[in-house]
Amino acid sequence: MTSTDTGQRRRGSDARPVITELIDEMTILAIAEEAWVSLVGEDEVLVPIPSELPGDILSSWVDVVGPWTGSVVLTTGRATAEELSRALLRESAPELLDDEDVADAFGEIANVVGGSIKAALPGPSGLSLPQVGNAPLVRNAGDLCRVDVVWRGEPLTISVQGALPPLPVPTPSRENEVPL
Amino acid sequence: MRALVIDDSRAMRRIVTGILTNLGYEVRDAGHGGEGLDVLNEGWVPDLATIDWNMPVMDGLQFVSAVRSNPAWRRMTMMMVTSESEHTQIVRALAAGAHEYMIKPFTADAFRDKLALLGLLPQEVAL
Numbered sequence: 001m002t003s004t005d006t007g008q009r010r011r012g013s014d015a016r017p018v019i020t021e022l023i024d025e026m027t028i029l030a031i032a033e034e035a036w037v038s039l040v041g042e043d044e045v046l047v048p049i050p051s052e053l054p055g056d057i058l059s060s061w062v063d064v065v066g067p068w069t070g071s072v073v074l075t076t077g078r079a080t081a082e083e084l085s086r087a088l089l090r091e092s093a094p095e096l097l098d099d100e101d102v103a104d105a106f107g108e109i110a111n112v113v114g115g116s117i118k119a120a121l122p123g124p125s126g127l128s129l130p131q132v133g134n135a136p137l138v139r140n141a142g143d144l145c146r147v148d149v150v151w152r153g154e155p156l157t158i159s160v161q162g163a164l165p166p167l168p169v170p171t172p173s174r175e176n177e178v179p180l
Numbered sequence: 181m182r183a184l185v186i187d188d189s190r191a192m193r194r195i196v197t198g199i200l201t202n203l204g205y206e207v208r209d210a211g212h213g214g215e216g217l218d219v220l221n222e223g224w225v226p227d228l229a230t231i232d233w234n235m236p237v238m239d240g241l242q243f244v245s246a247v248r249s250n251p252a253w254r255r256m257t258m259m260m261v262t263s264e265s266e267h268t269q270i271v272r273a274l275a276a277g278a279h280e281y282m283i284k285p286f287t288a289d290a291f292r293d294k295l296a297l298l299g300l301l302p303q304e305v306a307l
């Protein structure tokens with residue numbers, strides 16, 4: 001007996017949520033604001049307006065692996081990432097910040113923001129250690145929720161982006177077509 | 181009172197150390213669980229350990245388990261200070277022997293309140 005794979009069952013079990021079904025921009029902004037107040041300082045505000053990132057950018061991110069799998073990515077100009085790190089380290093900031101200082105502080109912000117976002121998503125899921133560098137690519141524009149903010153006049157984006165490519169769009173099987 | 185702050189982020193160690201120092205604690209810090217155990221093995225056993233969850237080399241959960249296996253360290257209070265806010269993870273930490281948890285991000289006031297609940301505010305601050 002042969003059975004025809006209609007794709008029906010496969011699509012059913014492969015069904016996975018995209019991030020826009022799970023979280024919205026307002027929630028991401030609220031999470032980021034709370035992290036900023038706690039880590040950066042009580043008077044630090046994030047203004048939700050889009051503005052263009054400079055050419056020299058740096059990202060920090062954590063990966064979330066679970067029912068939804070992807071990354072929580074913070075991206076800003078390199079100079080802003082340094083200023084942010086300095087704000088975190090306050091009096092213990094060295095006169096000259098090296099890459100490790102920036103990776104540590106900017107990474108920890110991603111860790112805290114990412115942890116809170118993970119908690120707002122269906123679980124259980126794991127959280128990676130933070131990474132700093134060039135952001136992971138956006139694999140699926142439909143699995144992306146992005147918030148643009150301005151901090152101390154400088155642009156910064158928070159992108160919650162899926163790690164998986166879009167599922168193939170089911171096409172009707174030729175075999176089942178009746179020639180006209 | 182003494183506290184050991186364990187976190188892989190230097191920025192986070194600075195924040196937690198600042199809060200505890202302001203409350204009158206004598207603080208040492210460690211970059212991961214293994215370094216934390218080194219401090220304990222030196223004989224510097226604190227009243228409180230604040231422990232990050234996500235760390236390289238030895239994570240917070242492994243540190244808590246290691247501490248619980250040594251009776252000499254029994255009187256030390258362990259508080260997870262972590263971005264792991266999922267209920268199941270918190271239950272795992274408590275089951276492993278942690279006494280309390282604090283979710284990042286937190287404020288200095290929230291930290292102080294938690295220590296007050298644990299009876300771990302140095303006397304001059306508690307009065």
Ligand SMILES: [Mg+2]
Pocket residue numbers: 111187188189232233234235
């Ligand atoms: Mg950590």
